[in-house]
Amino acid sequence: MSHFSTLRLEGVARSFGAHRALAGLDLEISGGEFIALLGPSGCGKSTALNCLAGLLPLTGGAILLDGRRIDRLAPERRGFGMVFQNYALFPHMTVRGNVGFGLKMARVPKAEAARRVAEALELVHLADQAHKRPGQLSGGQQQRVAIARAIVLEPRLVLMDEPLSNLDAALRLEMRAEIRRLHQRLGLTTVYVTHDQEEALSLADRLVVLRDGRTQQIGTPEEVYATPANRYVASFMGYRTMLDATVVTGGERPLIEVAGTRLTGQDRDGLPAGARAAVAVRPEDLDVTEDAAGGGLPATVEVVEYHGRELAVQARLADGQSVHFRTGSRLAPDDGVRLAAPPERVLVFAPDDTPVPASAAARPAART
Amino acid sequence: MSAADAGGAPPGHAGSGPGAAGGPPPPAPAHTGGRPALRHRLAERGVDRTLLLAAPGVLFLVVLFCYPLLYGVGLSFQPQKGGGALANYRRFFGDPYLRGTIWTTLRLAVPAALVNCLAAVPVAFRTRAPFRGRRLVTTLLVMPITLGTVLTAEGLLGYLGPNGWFNKALLGIGLVDHPLDLVHNYWGVLASLVITGFPFSYLLTLSYLTGIDPSLEQAAATLGAARRHRFRYILLPLLAPGLAITFCLSFVLAFAVFPSAQLVGDPRGSTHVISIEAYQAAFQSFDYSMGSAIAMIMAAVMLAVVAIVLAWRSLLYRGATGGKG
Amino acid sequence: MADVVRRPGGARDTGEPGEPARRWYRRPGNWVAVVVFGFFFVNLAGIIGVPLADSLGTRWFTSWLPDGWTTKWYGSAWREFSLGQVFWTTALVAVLVVAVSVVIGVTSAYALARRGFPGKKAVMLLFLLPILVPPLTYGIPLATVLYKFHLAGTLTGVVLANLVPSVPFVVLTMTPFIEQIDPRIEAAARMCGARTRSVMLRVLAPLLVPGILAASVLVLVRTVGMFELTFLTAGPESQTLVVALYYAVFSAGIRTQQSIDAMAVMYTGSMLVLLVIALRFVNLTQLVTRVREETPRQPGDG
Numbered sequence: 001m002s003h004f005s006t007l008r009l010e011g012v013a014r015s016f017g018a019h020r021a022l023a024g025l026d027l028e029i030s031g032g033e034f035i036a037l038l039g040p041s042g043c044g045k046s047t048a049l050n051c052l053a054g055l056l057p058l059t060g061g062a063i064l065l066d067g068r069r070i071d072r073l074a075p076e077r078r079g080f081g082m083v084f085q086n087y088a089l090f091p092h093m094t095v096r097g098n099v100g101f102g103l104k105m106a107r108v109p110k111a112e113a114a115r116r117v118a119e120a121l122e123l124v125h126l127a128d129q130a131h132k133r134p135g136q137l138s139g140g141q142q143q144r145v146a147i148a149r150a151i152v153l154e155p156r157l158v159l160m161d162e163p164l165s166n167l168d169a170a171l172r173l174e175m176r177a178e179i180r181r182l183h184q185r186l187g188l189t190t191v192y193v194t195h196d197q198e199e200a201l202s203l204a205d206r207l208v209v210l211r212d213g214r215t216q217q218i219g220t221p222e223e224v225y226a227t228p229a230n231r232y233v234a235s236f237m238g239y240r241t242m243l244d245a246t247v248v249t250g251g252e253r254p255l256i257e258v259a260g261t262r263l264t265g266q267d268r269d270g271l272p273a274g275a276r277a278a279v280a281v282r283p284e285d286l287d288v289t290e291d292a293a294g295g296g297l298p299a300t301v302e303v304v305e306y307h308g309r310e311l312a313v314q315a316r317l318a319d320g321q322s323v324h325f326r327t328g329s330r331l332a333p334d335d336g337v338r339l340a341a342p343p344e345r346v347l348v349f350a351p352d353d354t355p356v357p358a359s360a361a362a363r364p365a366a367r368t
Numbered sequence: 369m370s371a372a373d374a375g376g377a378p379p380g381h382a383g384s385g386p387g388a389a390g391g392p393p394p395p396a397p398a399h400t401g402g403r404p405a406l407r408h409r410l411a412e413r414g415v416d417r418t419l420l421l422a423a424p425g426v427l428f429l430v431v432l433f434c435y436p437l438l439y440g441v442g443l444s445f446q447p448q449k450g451g452g453a454l455a456n457y458r459r460f461f462g463d464p465y466l467r468g469t470i471w472t473t474l475r476l477a478v479p480a481a482l483v484n485c486l487a488a489v490p491v492a493f494r495t496r497a498p499f500r501g502r503r504l505v506t507t508l509l510v511m512p513i514t515l516g517t518v519l520t521a522e523g524l525l526g527y528l529g530p531n532g533w534f535n536k537a538l539l540g541i542g543l544v545d546h547p548l549d550l551v552h553n554y555w556g557v558l559a560s561l562v563i564t565g566f567p568f569s570y571l572l573t574l575s576y577l578t579g580i581d582p583s584l585e586q587a588a589a590t591l592g593a594a595r596r597h598r599f600r601y602i603l604l605p606l607l608a609p610g611l612a613i614t615f616c617l618s619f620v621l622a623f624a625v626f627p628s629a630q631l632v633g634d635p636r637g638s639t640h641v642i643s644i645e646a647y648q649a650a651f652q653s654f655d656y657s658m659g660s661a662i663a664m665i666m667a668a669v670m671l672a673v674v675a676i677v678l679a680w681r682s683l684l685y686r687g688a689t690g691g692k693g
Numbered sequence: 694m695a696d697v698v699r700r701p702g703g704a705r706d707t708g709e710p711g712e713p714a715r716r717w718y719r720r721p722g723n724w725v726a727v728v729v730f731g732f733f734f735v736n737l738a739g740i741i742g743v744p745l746a747d748s749l750g751t752r753w754f755t756s757w758l759p760d761g762w763t764t765k766w767y768g769s770a771w772r773e774f775s776l777g778q779v780f781w782t783t784a785l786v787a788v789l790v791v792a793v794s795v796v797i798g799v800t801s802a803y804a805l806a807r808r809g810f811p812g813k814k815a816v817m818l819l820f821l822l823p824i825l826v827p828p829l830t831y832g833i834p835l836a837t838v839l840y841k842f843h844l845a846g847t848l849t850g851v852v853l854a855n856l857v858p859s860v861p862f863v864v865l866t867m868t869p870f871i872e873q874i875d876p877r878i879e880a881a882a883r884m885c886g887a888r889t890r891s892v893m894l895r896v897l898a899p900l901l902v903p904g905i906l907a908a909s910v911l912v913l914v915r916t917v918g919m920f921e922l923t924f925l926t927a928g929p930e931s932q933t934l935v936v937a938l939y940y941a942v943f944s945a946g947i948r949t950q951q952s953i954d955a956m957a958v959m960y961t962g963s964m965l966v967l968l969v970i971a972l973r974f975v976n977l978t979q980l981v982t983r984v985r986e987e988t989p990r991q992p993g994d995g
Contacts, residue, residue, distance in 0.1 A: 053586075053590055054589075054590075055586050055589070055590075074589070074594075075586070075589040075590050076588075076589045076590070076591070076592045076593055076594050077592075078590075079592070080590060081590060081591070082586075082587065082590040084583050084586070084587055086581070086583060088581065088583035088584050088586065088587035089587075090584060090587070090588070090602060091584075091606070092605045092606055092684075101588065101591050101593070101601070102591035102592050102593075104601075105588075105591055105592040105593045105594075105597055106592050149587075149591065150590075153591065153592070159590075416808070418803075418804055418807055418808055419804050419808050419810060420804070421800040421801065421803050421804040422800070422801045422804035422805060422816065424797045424800060424801065425797045425798060425800065425801030425820070425860055425864060426801065426816060426819065428797055428856070428860055429819055429820065429823065429857070429860065429861065430819075432835065432853060432854075432856065432857050433819075433822070433823050433831060433835075433857050434819070435838065436831060436834040436835040436837070436838040437831055437834055439834055439837070439838050440831075440833065440834025440837065441834075443834070443837065487729045487733070490725040490726040490729055491726050491729050491730055491733075493726060494723055494726035494727070494730070495726075505730070507968075507969075507972060508734060508737075509730070509733070510968070510972075511737070511965070511968070512737060513914070513918070513964075513968060514918075514961055514964035514965045514967070514968045515740070515741070515961055515964075516918055516920070516935055516938070516957070516960055516961065516964065517920060517935075517939075518935065518938040518939055518942055518957050518960070519740075519741070519744055519938075519957040519958070519960065519961045520740060521942070522743070522744045522747075522942070522953065522954055522957050523739070523740030523741055523742075523743050523744050524740055526743030526744060526747060527736070527739040527740050527742070527743045532739075532743065533739050533742070533743065533757070534736070534739060536757065559736075563736070563737065563740065566733065616825075617825075620825060620826070620827050621827065623827060624827030624828065624829045624830065624921070626829055626920075626921060627920055627924075627939055630943070631939075631942060631943075643829045646829070646833055647829070647833070647925075650833050650836075650837070651836075651925070656837045659833050659837070660833060660834050660837065663829070663830050663831075663833040663834060666829075666830050667826060667830045667831075670826075670827070670830070674825075
């Protein structure tokens with residue numbers, strides 16, 4: 001199958017009655033890229049994938065492959081491969097039959113088909129299971145069959161719908177590496193749907209963060225991780241501490257006040273002085289400061305969890321808001337601490353109930 | 369409470385449970401003396417007081433199903449007119465008229481079951497996805513269940529009769545010159561069997577069909593399988609075991625045809641089915657022994673056909689756990 | 694590929710969920726379905742229409758429709774066949790069968806759903822056979838036995854005979870239903886201090902109500918429609934509607950055709966009411982799917 005240079009999604013939308021599952025997704029994918037669609041369940045990521053696969057007709061927008069519209073093609077005529085969340089292996093066929101099914105449909109000569117099936121099974125380390133039925137395989141093996149089945153046709157685009165969500169933690173890590181390895185080796189363009197930010201960050205070249213059917217941010221893992229576009233993306237990318245604050249002086253490095261203490265942060269939404277703000281900090285960016293002069297945010301330790309080399313601590317500020325941080329120093333509940341973070345790691349967003357000016361995102365009514 | 373569900377105990381008649389206790393379990397434990405030992409022994413085999421709940425049902429069927437059946441078998445070997453244990457069976461298979469009832473019945477039941485199954489597949493396919501009016505359509509398709517054999521018979525007699533609407537319509541559009549002879553013969557009974565049997569095969573087929581994971585079809589589509597290939601390679605193989613069961617059940621239903629053969633058919637001739645013979649022997653000649661013998665033959669023939677179909681089915685893939693077990 | 698090239702449709706297809714596909718009429722399978730459905734439905738309409746028209750007509754010989762219309766046949770059928778008595782018997786039999794089969798069936802189903810024990814397969818087979826074997830086959834020996842114990846011809850005999858397929862039916866529909874109720878819910882109730890009685894009444898019963906309702910309605914429909922077993926075991930005083938109807942037709946000569954048709958229409962009418970009620974409570978397709986799960990096990994290792 002030929003590869004392509006660009007796949008363009010123009011305002012791809014899908015409604016179910018009055019419910020807009022996906023509201024105008026714009027995305028340009030270049031050949032060989034690994035894209036992750038990231039968001040919680042119900043954010044429209046699976047809808048987007050099904051629209052791309054052709055399993056769900058669009059209710060708006062267009063999909064163009066190198067300038068040619070493909071959104072009205074039936075799924076079997078798009079030449080995309082798909083790995084389903086529940087694998088959707090044909091239970092009545094052997095592993096070999098499953099993997100060879102697409103080749104059979106494409107009328108690939110028997111000898112060549114057998115060779116390619118064997119290669120694909122080799123690639124996913126299942127050569128010795130070829131005669132078994134899916135029901136006789138473990139979850140991880142079924143997963144590999146599903147992947148082999150999707151890639152044996154060397155499709156222009158591989159779609160993966162939360163392929164690791166049915167596996168246990170250890171296996172998930174292993175298969176994640178496997179998927180990354182296959183992508184590096186075969187260079188197949190991949191669109192990967194997941195709700196797990198870690199999975200998305202570790203696998204993808206670019207991330208698309210979705211919420212309620214709307215795009216929140218598109219960017220490389222570094223961009224999305226370090227500079228989330230809004231409060232929502234931040235909370236999704238592991239900024240666990242989310243504090244109500246007031247802007248004291250505006251600007252790129254605004255001075256903000258949290259629970260009576262002033263901090264310097266990094267402005268993300270262009271907030272003026274006096275505005276209410278939401279401050280997002282990651283647990284690993286906050287730490288106990290030894291500055292006896294009174295710098296940092298005073299807090300009282302509430303819960304301490306032992307995490308091996310460091311402790312995960314939940315503490316409470318003077319006004320009752322809770323903060324999360326990690327520290328190497330020994331702490332016990334009721335200890336008083338002062339917390340500080342580098343200004344560029346303290347992100348200042350507009351609060352959730354006011355419209356976000358920067359990106360036309362987040363529905364005002366929906367709170368997390 | 370109780371119960372360690374230990375397997376591996378010797379198979380036995382555990383179904384009826386510990387007969388000693390009898391009746392539903394009393395709520396209070398309070399046992400004395402040697403009782404606990406017995407309880408532990410039974411619990412080891414997965415038998416505990418919860419199992420006693422099954423006792424009434426099992427007992428009921430043993431008394432009202434197994435016993436009559438065995439009694440019938442016994443009775444069939446004690447001919448009323450003497451002549452040795454096998455006299456009834458010898459008489460049945462010796463008399464071409466009696467013997468012929470098997471063929472007469474098969475000739476009705478097999479085509480009826482086939483027609484029902486084959487017609488059910490496309491209709492079930494069409495109605496499996498939700499669409500506007502689906503509820504109405506399925507209700508209409510299932511409606512003949514309510515007709516009962518008698519109204520069906522009356523309707524068929526009037527509708528397919530020489531002066532009925534069907535023949536009038538055919539004559540009207542000039543398809544035939546004479547009214548077709550469709551009642552009081554084979555065709556009337558077949559029509560009745562199809563009308564009453566179709567809803568069941570439709571419902572069964574539909575439920576088997578909706579039981580197939582839709583993502584399998586989607587997976588096949590993303591692998592390049594067009595609609596008819598998806599049907600041929602994915603749905604049909606997965607549906608086939610269910611169709612075999614559907615066929616068996618429609619066959620069993622049709623094989624016992626009794627009222628319609630009497631009413632719409634030609635009960636003395638071409639639709640003298642085996643159940644009529646059994647009924648007449650038992651309740652008109654009052655030869656219960658012969659009646660039972662014929663009922664047993666009927667059951668045997670039926671089970672033979674079912675066994676053939678199920679043997680074929682066992683060659684197919686079935687169940688999600690793989691293997692042909 | 695011999696595949697027909699699927700042209701992208703002119704107008705956007707936004708309707709049916711599923712696939713952006715050819716219009717329905719361009720698929721041969723749909724044509725077959727429509728023809729089958731049409732044929733079935735036209736004939737069904739005819740089959741129902743003829744007795745209906747006849748029961749409402751004054752005289753009807755060879756014309757398309759009766760000469761005139763009247764409802765007198767319903768009154769005369771009611772008197773002639775003493776239908777008041779027949780309906781009462783039918784209702785009584787049906788209610789008794791439903792009540793007894795639910796009590797016996799649900800308890801058995803609970804035991805089967807919650808316990809694995811040696812010989813379970815045999816017990817399942819025992820519950821499956823009365824459904825698989827047509828009633829006439831075991832009905833004849835059963836009637837013989839009932840005659841022996843002087844139960845045939847009585848209401849008790851009719852109820853007992855009808856229970857034979859009904860109890861297994863309840864068991865087979867309720868077993869999967871109970872299996873899908875997490876046993877940990879019961880365990881949790883016990884850990885909260887509930888005794889067996891309270892677990893049954895306060896925890897299980899409310900969860901089982903939908904299943905019991907569904908099973909009851911279906912048993913009701915089956916019992917009212919059950920011809921063979923009732924026919925074999927009923928006496929003149931214990932006939933249900935189906936059987937009375939059969940006798941009316943069978944001894945036709947002396948009766949007027951129209952009143953028989955009127956009676957058949959009344960039977961179908963009441964069955965239709967029951968079916969509509971049943972469809973309100975039960976998703977019939979799901980129910981068969983549940984039954985199905987039990988069905989394939991039986992012949993497999995036999």
